Amino acid sequence: MDMLPRLPQRYAGRGRPGKSLMIDELCEQFGYSRKHAIKLLNAQVGWRGEPGGRRGRSCKYEAATVEVLQRIWRAAEQPCGKRPVSDC
Structure with missing residues (x-):
């Protein structure tokens, strides 16, 4: 089990046949x-089930701004858009 965390580095340095073998x-x-x-x-x-590093865009708002916006949203009784669309 000690070798498991080192496997991704070895895997990245191999070609296709070596990766398949690993x-x-x-x-x-x-x-x-x-x-x-x-x-x-x-x-x-x-390796212990936790997801890898966060990817994608960074947060649009800071945590303090989100907290204020959530308070306003709750005070307004949690309104939503007039035309919510489902992609199903």
């Missing part, structure tokens, strides 16, 4: 599915 070994040793093993090796999921 995935096969990880699946065989620990019983992971290939997709889960790939996510682990790409560091998209932490």
